[in-house]
Amino acid sequence: MPPPPLRGTLRPLPLALPTMRTIFMPPGRIHVWQWVLLTLGAGAMLTAQAGWVELHRLFKPLAMVAALLAVCAPRFAPRSARRLRARHWLLAALAFSLAGDVCLMLDGLFIPGLVAFLCAHVCYIRLFALDAPWLPRRTPLVACLLLGAGVYSMLWGHLPVELRLPVAAYVLVIALMAAQAVGRALVRASRAARCVAYGALLFMLSDTLLAVDRFVHPLAWAGLGVLGTYYAAQWLIVHGMLQTSQQA
Template identity: 45%
Template sequence: MEKTRSAMARLLPLLIFASAVACYLAQEDLGLPRDAAFLFKPLTTILIIVLAWPRGRATPIVRRWVLAGLVFSLLGDVALLWPQGFIAGLLAFLAAHLAYLWAFTRVRRLAAWPWSFVAYGLVALAVLSYLWPGIPVPLRVPVAAYVVFLSAMAAQAGAIGKLDGAWKLALGGALFFASDGCLALNKFAGPVPAASLAVLPTYWAAQYCIAAWLQPAEGRATSP
């Protein structure tokens, strides 16, 4: 049984990568039917949830909220499969960032390393200012709120990365910020060439890094 679990753990990253590639090929109509994206997009996130599930049991509160963030992200993935699902997707991912932020602040207090918040805040302000004229008026408040919490999540991940050496988490936050930034540029100031190639790999790499940050089930806890 233990050997089976170990083999599955080694296989999961490959399955995640293969599903992500299949989703990209389907969305770009590169050899797979476009409808295949309705399978492979949620499947990729589900596989990341499977990766995260056995991890972090020594820190149950952190684990619970990271899993909640992944589930909200799955809901957002499904919503964004339809053009009319943008608002639902935005709200689902906003909930995901709040869940991640809550998880991360169980490890270190909010803004424990303030320079991370300064850096992300300045970049977020610059991007939002650039996009502002292209954002429809009814979406300006929800988009601005989303940017605030996305930036706070990424900055808190960066703070933990700096203070605790958690480079996977810091990288996950940065990749999520980059992915959503490119998505916003494509939607409100685009089109951005090969946007899917920029958005999807960074998004799933971000989710993978956040899931992999949780302590493996076999190891000892090294974080709260």
């Protein structure tokens, strides 16, 4: 005997599975100054790889100037007091990054450059904590700290004695920055927050490549690898935060 017919209508479960676009594509429209940042960043990357020192010294700082101008664009004017504070912290992080870029281009200014980028990461940590709790997820915190410890242990035997403590402090701060960004993305569950988190992780990768190239073994593709991940990181952070500024 056949089974009795089912009553009612079967409805598919409302599965909201993420697509490749929602995971990897940045949200929102891209401002013209963001395109300029990408162009100048590519110029800095290629001139560094080719060894064109004078052109590199032109492209590298101008790329971060474009990032600052993108943040100051009227289209992204903050809609609330909290977003205004966020813009200030983002501008501070980019300004310190610009100072770090200039210092690292010049001989004998590695420590000032390291300090400038450490200050940039402190600003990013404060920025990412404006709309999310402090270190809201344990898993990314542990993962970033273990990653930082692994990188530092690799560098330890190659670092000059006077750099061991400053580099240790820097590794700790950038690990906390990345952990805060990833935890924020898990809490906010938005494409803009994920965009920022990807940028923070790329920043860790860029600094790891830079440290390996400088202290462990020169990389033949350092100009492409270090600066390619660096400008991708800054672009993703800027883009994600600018899109967030439009949401509140």
